[in-house]
Amino acid sequence: MRQSVINPLAMNPKTAAKQDFIPLMRELVRAYQAFAAYDASGYRDVDLTVPQADVVFTLGNTDGLTFKEIGEKTLITKGTLTGVIDRLEDKGLVSRVPCPEDRRCMRVTLTDEGRGLFEKEFPRQIQYLKARFDRLAKSEQREALESLKKLRAVF
Amino acid sequence: MRQSVINPLAMNPKTAAKQDFIPLMRELVRAYQAFAAYDASGYRDVDLTVPQADVVFTLGNTDGLTFKEIGEKTLITKGTLTGVIDRLEDKGLVSRVPCPEDRRCMRVTLTDEGRGLFEKEFPRQIQYLKARFDRLAKSEQREALESLKKLRAVF
DNA sequence: TATTGTTATACTCTATAACTATA
DNA sequence: TATAGTTATAGAGTATAACAATA
Numbered sequence A, B: 001m002r003q004s005v006i007n008p009l010a011m012n013p014k015t016a017a018k019q020d021f022i023p024l025m026r027e028l029v030r031a032y033q034a035f036a037a038y039d040a041s042g043y044r045d046v047d048l049t050v051p052q053a054d055v056v057f058t059l060g061n062t063d064g065l066t067f068k069e070i071g072e073k074t075l076i077t078k079g080t081l082t083g084v085i086d087r088l089e090d091k092g093l094v095s096r097v098p099c100p101e102d103r104r105c106m107r108v109t110l111t112d113e114g115r116g117l118f119e120k121e122f123p124r125q126i127q128y129l130k131a132r133f134d135r136l137a138k139s140e141q142r143e144a145l146e147s148l149k150k151l152r153a154v155f
Numbered sequence C: 001t002a003t004t005g006t007t008a009t010a011c012t013c014t015a016t017a018a019c020t021a022t023a
Numbered sequence D: 001t002a003t004a005g006t007t008a009t010a011g012a013g014t015a016t017a018a019c020a021a022t023a
Helices: A024-039 A049-060 A067-074 A078-091 A112-133 A140-153 B023-039 B050-059 B067-074 B078-090 B112-133 B138-154
Strands: A095-099 A106-109 B094-096 B104-108
Touching: A024 B023, A024 B112, A024 B138, A049 A067, A049 A078, A049 A095, A049 A112, A049 B050, A067 A078, A067 A106, A078 A095, A106 A112, A106 A140, A112 B023, A140 B023, A140 B138, B023 B094, B023 B112, B050 B067, B050 B094, B050 B104, B050 B112, B067 B078, B067 B104, B078 B094, B104 B112
Parallel strands: none
Antiparallel strands: A095 A106, B094 B104
C-alpha cells in the first residue's frame, strides 16, 4: 500500500518534533491506511488487482462507460487503462462495445460474469466495511465527517 | 496515486445510496487523497520516486538504519528494498556500510549528497504542508485529531 | 485541428521463492 | 535452524509520446 511522499509513520521523532501539525498529519495517514488495509483484507480471495477492482466497481450499475469516463472517475490515464481493460477482458469480466454515435469511442460494459462478480462482491465488501464504521456512534460519525470536510477543504 | 479497493470517489451514486456510512468513508478517502496530491505536488522537482523519497526521509537525522529497520518503517519488503536502495546508491544519495557487530547486516546511511538533499527538501516539504494545516484553527485541528484517532481505532 | 483510444518504450514497484553467508 | 540481505522471475502499473481513426 503506497503512501504520500511525506510518510509520518516512518519519520524520525527528532525530525518531527516542534511541528505541531504533525500529529494530525500522522493520524490522517494512519486512519486512512488502517481503513485501506482493512478494505484490502476483505478482498483477498478475489483475483483482481486494485485498479481492476476499481474499474469493475465503477462499472457496476451502469450501462457501460467510455474509456474517457472511466479514466476520469478512477484517475487511471488512458494508456494504462487500455492495459487494465485488456486484462479484465482476458478474465471475461468486461467487454468493449463500439459507440454507435461516435466511432472513435469505446464503451466498456460488464459481462454477465462481471456483473455476477460485482453483485456478489460489492455488497459483501460494503457490509464488511460497514461493520467497522458502525462501531462509531452516530454523533462520532457526524463529527468525523465534519472534521474531514474541513481538512479536505484546506488542500 | 493508488487507493483502497473500494473507491468511493468512482462509486455509482445509485450503488452507494442507503448506506449511511458512505459519506464518511468518502470524506476519509477524499481528505487523504487531497492531502497526498498536495504533498506530491510539492515534490515535483526532486528526482525521486515515492518509495525512494520515503527511504531518504526515513534515514534523515539517523546514523543509518539496517534493511530490516527501513523495511519495518516504510513497509517495503526486503526483496523490493534491495532494488530501491540500489537505485538510491546509483544516484549517490545513500551508501551501504557493513555492520561490524553482525556480519549479515547492512547499515544504510545518507551520503553527504543525500544528507544535503534531506536537509534542503525535508524542511521545505514540511513548511509546504504546514502552510495548509495552519489554515485550520487550533480547535479544529484538535477535533480532527480526536476524530481520526477514533476512526483508526475501529480498524 | 482536436479527440478517442491504441501501441510502444522504459522504468519502478510488487510478491514470491530460492539462495548465500552468517549467527 | 534461523536471520539478513541478495538474486531471480514474472506480472502489473506508471508516465510519456507517437500514432490511427474519426470528428
